[in-house]
Amino acid sequence: MxxxxxxxxxxxxxxxxxxxxxxxxxxxxxxxxxxxxxxxxxxxxxxxxxxxxxxxxxxxxxxxxxxxxxxxxxxxxxxxxxxxxxxxxxxxxxxxxxxxxxxxxxxxxxxxxxxxxxxxxxxxxxxxxxxxxxxxxxxxxxxxxxxxxxxxxxxxxxxxxxxxxxxxxxxxxxxxMPNRAVLVRLLQNQASRAEKAGRGRRALEIYVRMTTIAPSTVHAWWERARLELVDGEVSAARSSLGAILEITRDPTAREKVSETLEALQGE
The missing domain is CATH 3.10.620 (C8orf32 fold)
Structure with a gap:
């Protein structure tokens, strides 16, 4: 990195x-x-x-x-x-x-x-x-x-x-917008355009950057996990989902993550 x-x-x-x-x-x-x-x-x-x-x-x-x-x-x-x-x-x-x-x-x-x-x-x-x-x-x-x-x-x-x-x-x-949120907004533009163009791995790379510079951004971790699963990186996706549980107390988000982790058991 x-x-x-x-x-x-x-x-x-x-x-x-x-x-x-x-x-x-x-x-x-x-x-x-x-x-x-x-x-x-x-x-x-x-x-x-x-x-x-x-x-x-x-x-x-x-x-x-x-x-x-x-x-x-x-x-x-x-x-x-x-x-x-x-x-x-x-x-x-x-x-x-x-x-x-x-x-x-x-x-x-x-x-x-x-x-x-x-x-x-x-x-x-x-x-x-x-x-x-x-x-x-x-x-x-x-x-x-x-x-x-x-x-x-x-x-x-x-x-x-x-x-x-x-x-x-x-x-x-x-x-x-706080400074870090501005950088996330810039990267989000890059990630959205990459995925729209069918460049999923490029989008994943950008979400990795996003979670590095703004590790408390739940959305970035969720999108990173989603693309890791698309790429077959189940272990990496579990880690990304686990990061969400560490940074948010929102009950809806936590329930969604927990259900996803449960569905990934055995994979």
Whole structure:
């Protein structure tokens, strides 16, 4: 297992630098790639923000600076033409192509803002990812996938309504995503696309990464166990299911795991 990957699973939440962590994850698929040019690009973005944003004090002004530097100067934009391409969730390729998914572009925006000491978080919106610039007292919500356009309450409400599940309680608010959850969201995009493309082992590899950097994520362990069973790795699946019992007290989840383990007896 990659040492950098294991370190991501051990560091405190606040120590995770989203852009650097995303590069570490991407390098797993590009082991011969030198990260120095990509780190220099991130530094160059920071340098331009420092110059252009010297007088930016409000959240609105800072959002404008981020849109100008990342969008207009460096050319980052949402990939609307080949949205589902795996490159859009691979930070090395995102930096190469200046194109990405909502989550990968939002990670760049938030990481760049934080380098400046500005308050910024990714917002977990159903079916999308947005960025909050500023604090609750001075908030601005933008959409990096759309070049940093402002997003108002009506647009957020429309997204929530569009992705509401019939049998579940309505979502009444969106929340900032912890750093580790952001990395899981990025990897989930990779795993879903891999499995959709019929690449089950690739998806399994990504879920292994997910459980390494976020070992308390029940969903990742369950999906890992499912794919291990598909691959005939019964012993590994038992271990993954056992990990779920160690990290959750949820009675429904525990019952489901216990029933699955019982069904696997003798295999």
């Amino acid at each position: 990659n040492d950098d990957l294991q370190r991501l699973g051990l560091v405190d939440e606040d120590e995770i630098e989203l852009d650097e962590a995303a590069l570490v994850l991407a390098q797993l698929d590009h082991p011969d790639t030198d990260l120095a040019p990509y780190e220099e690009l991130l530094d160059a973005i920071e340098t331009r923000l420092d110059v252009v944003g010297q007088m930016a004090e409000t959240a609105s002004e800072r959002a404008e600076v981020l849109a100008f530097v990342l969008g207009d100067e460096f050319g980052f934009a949402g990939d609307k033409d080949t949205y589902d391409h795996p490159d859009n969730a691979d930070m090395i390729r995102v930096l190469d192509r200046r194109r990405g998914l909502p989550v990968s572009l939002s990670m760049l925006w938030v990481a760049a803002a934080r380098r400046m000491g500005w308050d910024a978080d990714l917002l977990d919106v159903p079916g999308h990812v947005l960025v909050l610039i500023g604090t609750e007292a001075d908030p601005v919500i933008v959409d990096p996938f759309a070049g940093g356009v402002r997003v108002g309450a009506e647009r957020i409400a429309a997204l929530v309504h569009a992705f509401a599940e019939p049998d579940r309680a309505a979502v009444t608010q969106v929340s900032a």
